[in-house]
Amino acid sequence: MVQLDFLEKNVIKSVKFVRKTFPESPKFIIFNKSIMAKHPNIELDTTTVFKSIIHMFDVLSNEEECRKHLEKLRWNDEPICPHCGSQRKEHYKLKNKGVFNGLYKCKDCRNRFTVRIGTIFESSHIPLRKWFLAIYLFSSHKKGISSIQLHKDLDVTQKTAWFMLSRIRYCFSSKIDFEFDGIIQVDETFVGGLNLNKNKSKRVAKSQGRSVKTKTPVFGMLSDGLVYTEVVPNTKGATLKEIIRAKAKEGSTIVSDGWLGYRGLSKDYMHYIIEHNKGIFKKDGYHTNGIEGFWSQLKRGIIGVYHVTSPKHLHRYCDEFAYRYNTRHMSDGERFNLSLVNSDDRLTYKELISNQ
């Protein structure tokens, strides 16, 4: 009898602790709007999609409205305890001087929590309104926004603005385990190291083109309108092909330029080589225009807005532009809501400034 009690208790417990709101891998929804819309557990449609920044501020006129909007998106109005994962409407609402302002107490594990815990907003003194404005500006501007601009727009210090942008960028990073299928364009490029802008004495000789002396190589794949990028140590065949084999389903069609590093792909894939150096840019309808268009967007953004080309942070900028590219068919308001759904993962200042 005692044993049965014990069993019952634990079965009930385990059922109760299942998180209902989030899909298995929330990051995945970034890449597929239709899945997001159809996902039974995320009802973005029931939440206001803002038409503009002004519209957002009309509706989210104070901190409480911002909190409610975030709760709706992340919990679907049924609080999830971040300590034990229990989701239920019955979690206690704790009041401070008779006013409830988003502090809950878990009915199961008895710990306290707010919707900010486990998100980029956790233990931040910056009001949600400023965060939301930053996210809206960041995700709607085609080329992003610099910390200098954000510091002026938000009336925060530039250090704070830089940290906010880093956090926002971090939670948009593509940590998705997905597999490309069908026709896949692959290409490599070199970012940064603008020799022309450098002092003559600091210029590195023969750094044009493929040199990694001053530029950082980035590899990219594009299929079905979705892009994936990775900062790579070099553009050797072994490096690039390892990524291709990990991300592209066997039997898919790979389209690349004539770079020697791609030799040997035809063993596992249909491989179309478009020999740009011979003036060919299309072969049987296959081309690499998509990924090349993405590269030029990335470079224009990094050079024009950020003026940054530090290899250490380059992967974040690549992720940022990939995120914007992959959600380009969404409205600004939809992308804003999606960003809030994905606002988990917190990057501390210490982690950010340490070497990665």
Ligand SMILES: [Zn+2]
């Ligand atoms: Zn709990």
